[in-house]
Amino acid sequence: MIAWTIYITFGGAVLLLFVPRGFARWIALLTTIAGLALGVIAFVDTPIADLAHFTTIVRVPWVPALGMNYHLALDGVSLTMVLVTGISAVSTVLFSWDVKDRQNEFFFWLLLVVGGCYGVFLSADLFLLFAFYELVIVPKYFLIAIFGSTNKEYGAMKLTLYSFFGGMFVFVGILVAYVSAGSLDLNELAQFQFSPQLQSWAFPVLFLGFAVLAGVWPLHTWAPTGHAAAPTAGSMLLAGIVMKLGSYAGLRVAMNLFPQGFQMWSKWIAVLAVIGIVYAAAVALRQRDLKFVIGYSSVSHMGFVLLGFATANALGVSGAVLQMFSHGVIAALLFAVAGRMIYRRTHTRELDALSGMNLSHALPFAAFTFVVASAASMGIPGFSGFAAEITILIGAWKTYPLAVSIAGAGMVLVAAFTLRALKQSFFGEKESTVVAVSPNWNEQQSITAPEKLGACMLMLTTLAVGTYPKLLLDRIMPAVETMRFF
């Protein structure tokens, strides 16, 4: 049943090539809603006990000579990721409601990205997973290069080449795993004993390849540039789910297949993660462009995911998965405010310029949304960010106490840059010194209904998970515990 998320999404994408212009956004909306609905149904219907193992949903021989199967499976971790994909996708379409130019094409590329993400999260065959993983790369390029803003062609190319660069290492790691074990089935591979000598070099190759997409320091620079160049929908998808492809695959493939290699390298992952958290937060503090601030905050938050992985205990890793969910929602919300609510109306994202506009009066709803998103991003209790990060830090306390204290300092920096961005963008003090509101400004440009709907959906999600994280953790924890990297 949940396999239909993939088919519906790709089917919708193909359909978009043939329908007249006016229908495109409706088809995109219906497609993404159907995907989300399937995710929710699976969430409600599947007994929690079934989610502890990577249970096969579909398995059809694909290329028997090479042992390739079209093999999909589901467990708590992948279900969580499918849910966040659905939520981001629906809100993304809502926030792209007024795309006029080349509308069909826009939603076509967008649905390809979403479909590829569903595919990665559900694949139980290494080749299939890699195929979906690489499938996502090119649509991102077109989404940014055609529909983006600042420096779009540079940002698009940089992002695409970085992803493909990581993909190259992933390719090597997958080939080595396949050739040594003679199988592509993730469940079979997870039982196979790879020689420690092989694991010691195959793990870092594979994990770093995936981590490029997750924005690991020092290979993160594509993220802020790409996010800033992308159209709002692109940034929301990129930060919301595409970055999670890297961390999810790192967990599902690299850590699960090469547990000994992981143990050898886990402390280095922790080091990279902590540097990423602090460094990105510090850089964000100095950015003038609101989207760059959010872009760097994504890198910082993804650092927490890696830190959670590095703890190598069930609590830390589950926290990391929860953080992937939480950040998917929060990043989408932040980019929606910056890219859609603010930039579309003021045509600037420069904090200096915004601080003279006193936007909290002009756009009260946007201000409210941004306050909520910032609170969630800073890790205020009650929002999902807090639940996730505290779980990770508790997990990390057992293995890397020092990392916890440094990451704690990083959280202060996160709060600092978030508050700074919040204050300058909406609550500027320089009232009436500059009447710099764009000449295109008019009162009709208040927040539209689709935007409100999308924002409310995201806010409710982060609030729901924040107040009752058990909802997801109950499903994530057992699945993580059956993985074998402890």
Added chain:
Amino acid sequence: MSYLGLLKLSSPEAVVVLTALAVLSISLLAKRAASACPFVAALGLVIAIAVVLMLPRHATLFGGMVVISPLNSLFKIICLALAFFTVLLTEAEKAPRPPGEYLALILLATVGLMLLVGSEELLMIFIGLELLGLSLYVLVAFDKSDVRSAEAGLKYFLFGSTSSAFTLFGISLIYGMTGTTGLAAIAVKLVSTSVQPLLAVGIVMALVGFGFKIAAAPFHLWAPDAYQGAPVPSAALIASGSKVASFVVLGKIVLVGFAPVHGNAGWHAMVAGWSPVLAALAALSIVIGNLVALAQSNVRRLLAYSAVAHAGYTLIGFVAGTRDGFSAALFYTTVYAVTLVGAFGVVGVVRRETGGDDFSNFSGLGSRYPLLAGCMAVFMLSLAGIPPLAGFFGKFYLFSAALHGGGNQGLLWLVAFGLVGSFVSLYYYLLVLKAVFVESSIPAARPLDRLPPEIVQQGTVALLAAIVVLLGVMPNVLASRILAAIP
């Protein structure tokens, strides 16, 4: 063996020759019916495919001069199909006049392809190479109104004849050392005798001719000019049929004939033989092809340099030296050929419409002809190895076969070359697509009579794109057939 039996077994070739004669006579005798020539030619090729299907599964004549086996028949069909698509592309081409002669030459080149694929004996292979080569020299230089076509023809001829001389000399040395020209017999001889320096020289010289045909560096210097200057269908045939047939034969020569002197190209276990030679060629081709392609601003030159790189990837399969490696190389080269015929189809449309084939001529194609632009995206991304297109599976198959074959990941270094190469290649393929989709300026240099693409041309390109997608989603359709056909 009676002549009747020979005629029966070589009936596909006979059908194609007869079609060539028919096309020539139609264009000479009935000038008005000349526009029907492409369809007659296409029909002849379809009939030939049907005749190939009716051949017996196994037959060997004259000690391997004509061999019918599942592998040979499969690739005869593939070569005929590639020629079929090439013929369809000539329909919309303005340059080749008179069309009858042009089509007859394509058909004769196709006979060369079939002889190449259908033989396991060095002399017959050489005759096939020459028949193919001579037809292609003329096809490249066919556009009398274009000086670049003449230049390309001359270059192709000079390089081709030189490398033919090398091959012939190499064959004579091999014959001198082993006393036979049949591939299977050579293999038997090589097992029992030790490898002498003269034999090694003979093997390397014989490989030079194939290095030329498949445009592997450093024998690729003709390729950019031929791809750019030749009439579009000629370039498509050089890039597709000629390459596939050459790879099939090269594979048979090295993996059957020279199997005992395979050597080893593994990183820590280099042993002299042909496989280190091919590995060096492969690595060099990947590096040169990809790096030079980065600097191109003409789509056809870019395709030429990327062809060099793809020849390098394909050779990796042979270096592995296994059945899987052979199968992967043949799958890859077939997919590549299909892709390039399609890409040249799009180039043909753009040339026809805007009078050139630089990046600037492609800009805004996406808004003018969405279908063709979409097909171009399929072709370029398949070449770059992006799923779900055939090139992605092809690369995975090749590289996994290489790792399997090398033993203890000995060929990882070659695979690394391939992966870095395809990483670099994504950049220049995206540049083409950027011109097609992102840039919206309409090309300035536009001839007075703006010719929209013809329905046949569009249909052919769309069909080829569909094949590339299909082979990517269901690679088993072709891969299992190739694997089953390899003994």
